Amino acid sequence: MFFVDTLEFEGLGNRSYLAGGPNAAVVIDPPRDIDQVIAAAARRGVRIAFVAETHVHNDYVTGGLELARVTGARYLVPAGANVSFGRTPVADGDTVTVDEGLVLRAIATPGHTPHHTSYALTEDGRGVAAFTGGSLLIGTVGRPDLVEPRLTEQLARAQHASAHRLADELDDEVPVLPTHGFGSFCSSSQAEGDATTIGKERETNDALTLDVDTFVAQVLAGLDDVPAYYAHMGPANTEGPAPVDLTPPRRADAEEIASRLAAGEWVVDLRSRMAFAEGHVAGSFNFEGEGKLATYLAWLIPWGKPVTLLADTPGQIADAQRELARVGIDRPAAAATGDPAGWIREGEQLASFPRARFADLADVRERGDDVVVLDVRRDSERAGGYIDGSVHIPIHELHGRIGEVPDGVVWVHCAGGMRAAIAASLLDAAGRDVVAVDDGFDAATEAGLTLARPDGTD
Template sequence: MYFVETLAVEGLGNRSYLAGGSAHAVAVDPPRDVDRVLAAAARRGVRITHVVESHLHNDYVTGGLELARITGAAYLVPAGAHVSFDRVPVADGDTAALEDGLVLRAVATPGHTPHHTSYVLEDAGTPVAAFTGGSLLIGGVGRPDLVEPRLTERLARAQHASAHRLAQLPDEVRVLPTHGFGSFCSSSQAEGGSSTIGGEKAANAALLKDVDSFVADLLAGLDDVPAYYAHMGPANAAGPAPVDLTAPRRADAAEVAERLAAGEWVVDLRSRTAFAEGHVAGAFNFELDGQLATYLAWLIPWGRPVTLLAETPEQVAAAQRELVRVGIDRPAAAATGRPEEWTADGALRSFPRADFAALAAALAADGDPVVLDVRRDSERAAARIGGSVHIPLHELRGRMAEVPAGTVWVHCAGGMRAAVAASLLDAAGRDVVAVDDSFDSARAAGLVTAA
């Protein structure tokens, strides 16, 4: 009897898997904080004998090399992936026996990367699950544009062929992708948490459209690529170092001020509500409960030291765990407690929050407040607020001079990105109002016009 356990990596929108039988298991596309995988194996009383990668990941630093070192497992990596460490190169059709009757079979599925490989778990010769990585996702496929622009169309066509190859598996086989749950590595986001080959045949565009239509639609729908992706592939190819999740050194108010003065990043992990009510001047707000790793890694100048501010040491520890997954390995320092304790004189900055109804009232009263839309291009293409200025969040730091004078009402689709943008503007000395509301409310307030 086999098992498959899903290890969700919520902040990055990915999944890793532990699968096996009564005694042995394989870890598929493990996150960098491998203690989670080890704990899952210990709970089940199984030994990890194999660690496999579907591809060199673009959106996170893998824990595969370290997990294989700790466990003594065979480390299976697609043969076409150029890496700087010893591994077991895997080619199409290769098999790995986990235990009696339980076998993992490699299936070449290029498209997300040229070397992408899926793995089919077979129980007594019957395929039961397909670990599809960034190939066939729930309702979509992995994006083909993260390797090299000149390869994008070729890889898109390969994605279509790979999806059809996987579709030859029996309908009841479970589809278990790594991407598709919020990761920017996917071309669309999963609707629902599980699927089968049969379910994908009925709903996945890669299996319903001819190749030319599929490729045209896929390429037209590609969105922005987070800047930190440029650093993930090289880190994974070189062989990531073990992580250090011990508590960072404690910073007092004077050190926080010194780090701000030096141009380092001081990141307040508290909720956007708490941050708006009172925060250290110059700090940036990236909520721990939001997509912390994705957006902090996207916006920060790569390699810039980070100091974390939080209410509790546990929140700092949770942030560290998220950040090591994207290569931000050690905070320079951290401070916990109340924001008044993070400044020498206890003085804090604040700014108001509002909803779209308040923005509508301000527009009606003034007629000319600055409205800043920090959504991505694809979101704005669907609908926008007339007269608003558009600067996607990930471009804002470099385009501050384009924000018109006056109080800035900043919005996104739900409030989280607007809060980050508001903190950036506030740190730059701008008067700001953070619109903390669903964009659906903008429609209800009569603010939305067709793009």
């Protein structure tokens, strides 16, 4: 009897899979930190016989090469992927026997990348799973613009054809198990739900319900910002990532923290945005460990800049270190835990700033106070409506554009509070007076704030 175990990585919005039979298994699109994959196989009591990549990933560093080396598994990589290491190249139609009666078949599904390959798993000739990587996702497809701008439309058309090929070749009841699409920026749009089948996608996925021209136009119109660190992921995966080192970083005292800040390095506080606002090391930045830490820290930090981590507990440092390693931020320069009062030198004070709701902002405006409202959402979010008179700088651009924020007390908001907290910490570190709006954007209208839209309508 076959099994499929899902390894979920919420911070990056991705999944990896361990699938096999009583004796052997294949791992699809493994994460950088392979220890948990090995542990999952050990729980099943199976040998990892194959490691398979659907494509050269743009959003995270793979652990595939190291996992294959450690386990002795055959490393299956699409033949069209131009990589610098030894592997078993797989082409359309190639098959491998994972365990008795359990066969994995490669299906060329270009679109997310030119070489993208999905894998259909069959048990005794019956389709039991489709590992679709960045091809057919839940209610959408992987974005086609991460390889080369000149190829974007061509790849979008290929996505449409690939989705139809999967729907044509696989039965309705076959589960669709994508790598991307659970909050990943590799998805061309976000869809609801965490499970689907070929049959469900046939009824609801635009790639399978729209004609190719309409589908392509819709996909191209909906493409969002690309995280800056993506530019580093493909080359790392092409060259062959080094093994990850998750040993604890060296401990930093208050003097070292101050020295690193003075040197222009990043000191990142992983605590909750509430705790950070109440008291933090002046000059440090707040990226909540429970939020999308890897995505936003890797997106904003100048690549290669040393980073020191601050947290309540060593466990939070370890979790963050694992998350950051998945996007190529391998070794924190140092770390500190415990009481924030121990992170500053004698005679210094912790910095702080207020938090508020949209109702508080409405009250301030009602009184006629002159404040700056800063919207740090993405362009696509702002297009749906924004607070009249607000300044717009997306969070991923703010660090380099703080000088553009008008003088005055800055009330910064996003859609829910997490990104506003990051932005508030950036502004606070730059010496600005800031209020972090920790509220859902729907509350803005409920508070009576006037919304406008780019087309000029209210």
